[in-house]
Amino acid sequence: MPHVAENFIPLDEVPIAETWEGMEACLDAGLTRHIGVSNFSVKKLRKLLQTARHRPEMNQVEMHPLLAQNxxxxxxxxxKIHVTAYTPLGRPASPDLPPNAPHLLSYAVVTGIAELHDCTPAQVVLAWAMERDTAPIPKSVTPKRLKENLDSQIVQLTADDMAQLNSLDRHYRYVDGTFWTPSGGPYTLANLWDENEG
Ligand SMILES: NC(=O)c1ccc[n+]([C@@H]2O[C@H](COP(=O)([O-])OP(=O)(O)OC[C@H]3O[C@@H](n4cnc5c(N)ncnc54)[C@H](OP(=O)(O)O)[C@@H]3O)[C@@H](O)[C@H]2O)c1
Known part of the structure; x- marks a missing residue:
């Protein structure tokens, strides 16, 4: 990923449709079996679908109960585009987050449901993502947590659990996009997320 403004390529220089054509060519040539996108809004997906020969199989976006993106x-x-939920645990203990960032796994709703199901808060938010037919991708370098996260597949949330977790939605982004929008670069938070336009 580029770090300085002049290394970011503006979309009017290389439109998304052109990049997608290149990805489709890789698929046609058998160089890859699946192609998808990341951080695409409804507006960007609609535009891509107008010209795509092969539809994106997946859209990978930030998603957790504080950012449900319904x-x-x-x-x-x-x-029929699958959704991958990144940062599904809310990046607990990440040194990159501002000190006032909400600690998703400590929310009373999350810990309360964890107690009810005799599971961990991480397993609750992962089960929430899977119950919505999205695919959470928690990151861990800790073997015990890797197993814990995989075991979240057996947690069965009730409709009431889901309603409580859904009520936490406040459109909070842990990955706010500022590192993609350095001053002098072609991207702004508005044109990056473009959520109010489609
Ligand atoms: N497409 C994109 O633009 C984009 C942007 C951001 C992230 N991602 C991807 O999304 C994936 C995960 O996102 P993320 O790393 O931002 O956030 P995350 O998975 O929500 O949080 C990762 C943090 O959670 C800890 N953790 C893992 N399992 C835990 C558990 N059961 N209980 C408590 N803490 C736990 C990890 O610590 P330990 O490792 O120490 O266990 C790590 O510090 C990564 O693969 C990343 O590459 C994609």
């Missing part, structure tokens, strides 16, 4: 999930389901 509209995007509904759109992707209708278009």
């Amino acid at each position: 509209k995007l999930v509904t759109f992707c389901k209708a278009e």
Whole structure:
């Protein structure tokens, strides 16, 4: 990923459709079996679908109970595009986060449901993602946590659990996009996320 403004390529220089054509060519040539996108809004997906020969199989976006992205999930389901949920645990203990960042795994709703199901808070938010038919990708370098996260597949949340977790949605981004929008670069937070335009 580029770090300085002049290394970011503006979309009017290389439009997304052109990049996608290159990815489609890789698929056609058998160089890859699956192609998808990341951080695409409904607006960007709609535009891509106008010209795509092969539809994106997956859209990987930040998603957890504080950023449920219901509209995007509904759109992707209708278009048969799978959704991968990154940062599904809310990056607990990350030194990169501002001190006032919400600690998802400590929310009373999350810890309360964990107690009810005799599981961990991490397993609750991963089960929430899977119950919505999205694919959470928690990162861990700790073997015990890797197993814990995999075991979240056996947690069965109730409709009431889901409603409580859904009520936490506050459109909070842990990955706010500022490192993609250095001053003098072609991207702004508005044109990066473009959530109010589609
Ligand atoms: N496409 C994109 O633009 C994009 C952007 C950001 C992230 N991602 C991807 O999303 C994946 C995960 O996101 P992320 O790393 O930002 O956030 P995350 O998975 O929500 O959080 C990772 C942190 O959670 C800890 N952790 C893991 N399992 C835990 C558990 N069961 N209980 C408590 N803590 C636990 C990890 O610590 P330990 O490792 O010490 O166990 C690590 O510090 C990564 O593969 C990343 O590459 C994609």
